[in-house]
Amino acid sequence: MNNDQLIIAGKAFSSRLFTGTGKFNDQKTMVAALQASKSELVTMALKRIDMQHKEDDILAPLIKNGMNLLPNTSGARNAKEAVFAAQLAREALQTNWVKLEIHPDPKYLLPDPIETLKAAETLANLGFIVLPYVHADPVLCKHLESAGCAAVMPLGAPIGSNKGIKTAEFLEIIIEQANIPVVVDAGLGAPSHAALAMEMGADAVLVNTAMAVAGDPVAMSRAFAKAVEAGREAYLAGLGGQSKIAVASSPLTAFLEAG
Amino acid sequence: MKITVNENIVQLDDKCNIEQLLIVLESPLKGSAIAVNQKIISRSEWVNYQLQENDQVSLFQAIAGG
Numbered sequence: 001m002n003n004d005q006l007i008i009a010g011k012a013f014s015s016r017l018f019t020g021t022g023k024f025n026d027q028k029t030m031v032a033a034l035q036a037s038k039s040e041l042v043t044m045a046l047k048r049i050d051m052q053h054k055e056d057d058i059l060a061p062l063i064k065n066g067m068n069l070l071p072n073t074s075g076a077r078n079a080k081e082a083v084f085a086a087q088l089a090r091e092a093l094q095t096n097w098v099k100l101e102i103h104p105d106p107k108y109l110l111p112d113p114i115e116t117l118k119a120a121e122t123l124a125n126l127g128f129i130v131l132p133y134v135h136a137d138p139v140l141c142k143h144l145e146s147a148g149c150a151a152v153m154p155l156g157a158p159i160g161s162n163k164g165i166k167t168a169e170f171l172e173i174i175i176e177q178a179n180i181p182v183v184v185d186a187g188l189g190a191p192s193h194a195a196l197a198m199e200m201g202a203d204a205v206l207v208n209t210a211m212a213v214a215g216d217p218v219a220m221s222r223a224f225a226k227a228v229e230a231g232r233e234a235y236l237a238g239l240g241g242q243s244k245i246a247v248a249s250s251p252l253t254a255f256l257e258a259g
Numbered sequence: 260m261k262i263t264v265n266e267n268i269v270q271l272d273d274k275c276n277i278e279q280l281l282i283v284l285e286s287p288l289k290g291s292a293i294a295v296n297q298k299i300i301s302r303s304e305w306v307n308y309q310l311q312e313n314d315q316v317s318l319f320q321a322i323a324g325g
Binding site: 023030043048059063089159160206209 | 265
C-alpha cells in the first residue's frame with residue numbers, strides 16, 4: 001500500500017483522507033484529531049473579520065504540524081463571489097489550491113451547478129488548482145474535468161448531515177467516467193461510510209463533521225483513517241461479485257456417506 | 260486620516276501602509292487578506308501600499324471550516 005499514492009495536480013498524498021477544521025470544540029482537540037487522521041490536506045474557510053470579536057488564530061498550529069491547506073469559498077453565493085473569495089484565500093494562505101463551493105441555499109447547502117461551473121472555468125484559467133464541491137452529477141463532473149479542474153468532489157449527502165452515501169449509483173458513474181481524482185465529500189457520518197466510498201473506487205474522501213462532533217474526536221479520526229485504508233485496500237484487492245442465491249464456502253460432498 | 264475597516268471607522272497617522280494597519284489593528288499578518296475599495300491587494304504590495312483618506316478596507320482572515 002505504501003506505493004499507492006494519490007496524485008492531485010502533481011502533488012502526492014499518502015493519506016486518502018482529507019479533513020476539515022470546522023466544528024471542533026477547541027483548537028487542541030482539532031489538532032490532535034487531524035494528527036490522528038493522518039490527513040495531509042485540510043480545509044479552511046475565510047471570513048470577513050468582526051472587529052469586535054476576533055477569531056482564534058488556527059493557522060499557526062496547522063502550519064506547525066505540516067498540513068497542506070485547502071481554502072474553501074464557503075459563503076459565496078455565485079461565481080463572482082467565489083472567484084473573489086478564492087483570490088482572497090490565495091493571498092491569505094499563499095496557496096493556489098481551492099475547494100470551490102457555492103451553495104446559496106442555507107437549508108440544504110446544495111451546490112449550485114451552474115455558478116460552480118462558471119467559477120471553475122474562470123479559476124482554472126487564473127491558474128488555480130480547483131477542487132469543486134458538487135452534487136453527484138456525472139455530466140457536470142465531466143464538464144468540470146473539461147474546464148480544467150484538478151479533481152471533483154461530489155457529495156454523499158448534504159453537508160454535516162452524517163447520512164452517509166445516498167448517491168451511490170451516481171458516484172459509481174462519476175468514478176467510472178472520471179480521468180481526474182474523485183473525492184467523495186459531505187455527508188459521511190461514520191467510518192463505514194468512508195470505507196464504502198473507497199471500496200467503490202473513490203480516490204479519497206473528505207470528512208469533517210463526523211470527526212468534530214464525535215464523543216471522542218481523536219478516536220473517531222483514527223477510526224476514519226483505518227476505514228479509508230481498509231476500503232482502499234479492498235478496492236485494490238478486487239471485491240467478489242454478489243449473488244442472489246447462496247454459494248457454498250465449504251464442500252457440499254456428503255462426507256458422512258461412505259466414499 | 261480616517262478610513263473604514265470592515266465598516267468600522269479607524270483613525271490612523273497620515274502615512275500608513277497596509278502592514279502598519281494590521282499591526283495597529285493587532286491582526287495577524289499570516290492568514291490575512293486585504294481588499295481596498297473592493298480591490299485585492301497582494302501581500303507583496305502591503306509594505307508599499309499607502310492608504311488614503313476614506314479608503315474602505317476589507318479585512319479577511321482564515322478560520323476553521325469544512
